[in-house]
Amino acid sequence: MDRAQAEPKPDRPRDVSELANLLDSTARGDRAAFADLYQRTSAKLYGICLRLLGSQAEAQDVLQDVYVTVWQKAHRFDPARASPITWLAVxxxxxxxDRLRQRPVQVEELEAAAGVQDDAPLAFDIIDRERDSARLTHCLDELEERPRAMIRSAFLDGATYPELAEREGVPLGTMKxxxxRGLQRLKGCLEQ
Incomplete structure (x- = not known):
């Protein structure tokens, strides 16, 4: 049997348990566990960074930041809220x-990062008119918690409206x- 057939596929219960144990050990300062965690997950996380940033050099820099954060904040991982690989991917x-926000805002990059869909022209118009990412961040912070969280989930994390509606336990129309309404308030803030 070749190696590819012998290795378990990602996200199997054993893999999830092993990654959770590695995160727990990392939280306690275990460098060997951290090295093993890096070896098992870095290719996937690098792919996420590369897809978002489109630059190998930036993706490598951000990947380093990711693992510094994992080392410092592994204690925050909660297996009841997410799988280890989901937490790491987030x-x-x-x-x-964050790295994209440090760049001069380019609409195309934000669209790619946010997974903006064709049915969201209002957000598209806002981003097109307002190219200053610091201002956009400020205006997002001015929103109430629920609309801010839903807008960030939809346009920055790539969650679909149906996923958000299911997660919040509300009808799809209510989520939309x-x-x-949150986007309208955001637009008002950006136009001031």
């Missing part, structure tokens, strides 16, 4: 988006209304 995605 850290990588957030670090990649929440996001649309």
């Amino acid at each position: 850290v990588a995605r957030n670090k990649g988006i 209304s929440w996001i649309r």
Whole structure:
């Protein structure tokens, strides 16, 4: 049997358990566990960074930041809230988006990072008119918690409206209304 057939596929219960144990050991300062965690997950996280940033050099820099954060914040991992690889992917995605925010804002990059869909022209118009990422961040922070979280999930984390509606336990129409009202308030802030 060749090696590819002998290795378990990612996200099997054993793999999830092993990664969770490695994160737990990392949280306690175990360097060997951290090295093993890096070996098992770095290719996937590098792929996330590369896809977001489009630059190998930037992706490598951000990947280093990702693992510094993992080393410092592994104690925050909660297996009841997410699988280990999901938690790690979120850290990588957030670090990649942070790097994008440091660049002069380019609409195409934000669209790619956010997974903006054709049915969201309002957000598209906002981003097109306002190219200053610091201002956009400021205006997002001015929103109430729920609309801010839903807008970030939809446009920065790539969650679909149906996924958000299911997660929040509300009808799809209600989720769309929440996001649309939040985007209207965001637009008002950006136009001031």
